[in-house]
Amino acid sequence: MIFEPIDIEISELSCERDDRLLFKNLSMTLSSGQILRVAGPNGAGKTTLLRMIAGLFEIQTGAIRMNQSPLTECLEQILYIGHKPQVTKDLTVLDNLKFLTGSDDDHLKRALGDVGLKGYHDSLVKELSQGQGRRCALARLWCVESPIWILDEPYTALDVEMVKTLDARITAHAAAGGICLFTTHQPPQSLKYTTLELGHVT
Amino acid sequence: MSLERRMLTRELKLIAARPGDIFKPMWFLMLVISMVPLALAPDSDLLSEIGSAMIWVATLLALLLNTEHLFQSDFSDGVLEQWLFLDRPLAWLVGLKLIAHWLFHVLPLILITPIAGIMLSVPTDVLLALLVTLVIATPALTCFSGLGAALTLGSSRSGILGVLVMMPLFVPVVILAAGVLIRAMDGSDTLPLLALLGAFSVVAATLVPIAVSAAIRLNIGGSN
Numbered sequence: 001m002i003f004e005p006i007d008i009e010i011s012e013l014s015c016e017r018d019d020r021l022l023f024k025n026l027s028m029t030l031s032s033g034q035i036l037r038v039a040g041p042n043g044a045g046k047t048t049l050l051r052m053i054a055g056l057f058e059i060q061t062g063a064i065r066m067n068q069s070p071l072t073e074c075l076e077q078i079l080y081i082g083h084k085p086q087v088t089k090d091l092t093v094l095d096n097l098k099f100l101t102g103s104d105d106d107h108l109k110r111a112l113g114d115v116g117l118k119g120y121h122d123s124l125v126k127e128l129s130q131g132q133g134r135r136c137a138l139a140r141l142w143c144v145e146s147p148i149w150i151l152d153e154p155y156t157a158l159d160v161e162m163v164k165t166l167d168a169r170i171t172a173h174a175a176a177g178g179i180c181l182f183t184t185h186q187p188p189q190s191l192k193y194t195t196l197e198l199g200h201v202t
Numbered sequence: 203m204s205l206e207r208r209m210l211t212r213e214l215k216l217i218a219a220r221p222g223d224i225f226k227p228m229w230f231l232m233l234v235i236s237m238v239p240l241a242l243a244p245d246s247d248l249l250s251e252i253g254s255a256m257i258w259v260a261t262l263l264a265l266l267l268n269t270e271h272l273f274q275s276d277f278s279d280g281v282l283e284q285w286l287f288l289d290r291p292l293a294w295l296v297g298l299k300l301i302a303h304w305l306f307h308v309l310p311l312i313l314i315t316p317i318a319g320i321m322l323s324v325p326t327d328v329l330l331a332l333l334v335t336l337v338i339a340t341p342a343l344t345c346f347s348g349l350g351a352a353l354t355l356g357s358s359r360s361g362i363l364g365v366l367v368m369m370p371l372f373v374p375v376v377i378l379a380a381g382v383l384i385r386a387m388d389g390s391d392t393l394p395l396l397a398l399l400g401a402f403s404v405v406a407a408t409l410v411p412i413a414v415s416a417a418i419r420l421n422i423g424g425s426n
Contacts, residue, residue, distance in 0.1 A: 056286065080287060083280075086281060087281070088276070088279055088281055090220055091215055091219065095212065102203060102205060
């Protein structure tokens with residue numbers, strides 16, 4: 001499928017947390033097909049910026065608008081996967097995804113096959129390894145049709161094979177006119193992206 | 203499957219995965235009740251007089267016990283912040299969660315109170331009044347303790363703090379319920395007080411989900 005053209009306009013965004021200035025007067029426009037990596041040292045405000053764009057963190061100064069309308073009206077367009085597990089340990093892989101996506105079983109099983117969790121449908125998430133748990137959280141990228149992806153450290157605990165699969169998925173998403181923002185400390189090899197460097201505020 | 207059904211199915215599956223969540227408060231209730239005759243004199247007149255009040259307080263405490271961590275695991279897993287992206291208002295989802303909690307966690311507690319009543323030789327008509335007050339009052343109590351749980355999500359030792367914050371709201375409910383029980387023992391009309399209790403629950407069930415959703419947003423906004 002092809003997404004409607006979309007743009008996210010970030011203007012004069014500043015963030016101060018616990019008396020430390022994380023970023024100041026950040027302005028940029030993201031448009032359809034763009035893949036943006038937010039980089040910077042630990043504590044540079046990467047997660048905070050992503051959470052602001054996802055509407056999870058209150059904007060102090062500046063504004064983020066999506067297609068000229070305020071962010072809060074477009075939350076259903078966003079797929080946010082944070083660095084927390086995003087899955088319930090006591091539920092099965094399939095039940096977790098079913099609750100969050102509302103997709104039917106066949107669709108979800110196909111998505112789980114794509115992330116290499118075929119045959120784990122009925123395993124409890126707590127029985128999986130950390131990387132498999134991460135794969136389960138990421139499986140939503142294969143079954144939800146949101147144009148804007150915000151992924152906080154999506155590569156954590158993934159093996160080489162899965163990193164490639166994820167790169168390919170992000171590339172396909174951008175090719176379909178979606179937007180992807182992510183953070184990582186290990187620059188992915190098989191992905192073309194632009195970088196936003198945080199952490200230069202003095 | 204609609205989001206509402208998904209939510210309820212999820213609650214049921216969570217209960218199946220963690221049955222202790224239901225049984226621990228029930229054990230607690232029965233434990234308190236079985237200790238009462240041991241701590242007091244085993245005098246059935248005395249017990250039948252104070253029994254219904256003891257059961258009421260023990261049920262309240264058991265309810266607090268199973269509600270204090272209502273949103274905690276979803277919050278720390280990051281599942282709660284995903285609720286903000288679902289295509290329903292957060293207050294509606296919170297309301298569903300509270301309804302599910304009442305149905306699957308609080309109702310079982312109420313259902314075992316007759317056993318507790320027999321243990322303390324509470325007269326049948328008072329026992330009936332006790333059951334009715336519990337059914338009418340616990341929605342309000344569930345809402346208030348849920349609000350306490352949501353307000354203290356961000357702090358690490360949240361359990362008792364949430365209860366303390368909500369204590370002033372429990373007090374009128376307990377006073378009204380005690381009034382019903384006293385009247386039931388006298389054999390006088392309990393309906394006016396029950397109606398007041400019911401009004402309390404209706405108001406709580408309408409307004410508290412909005413407050414809870416604000417508290418959840420506040421805590422999600424302050425976390426990473």
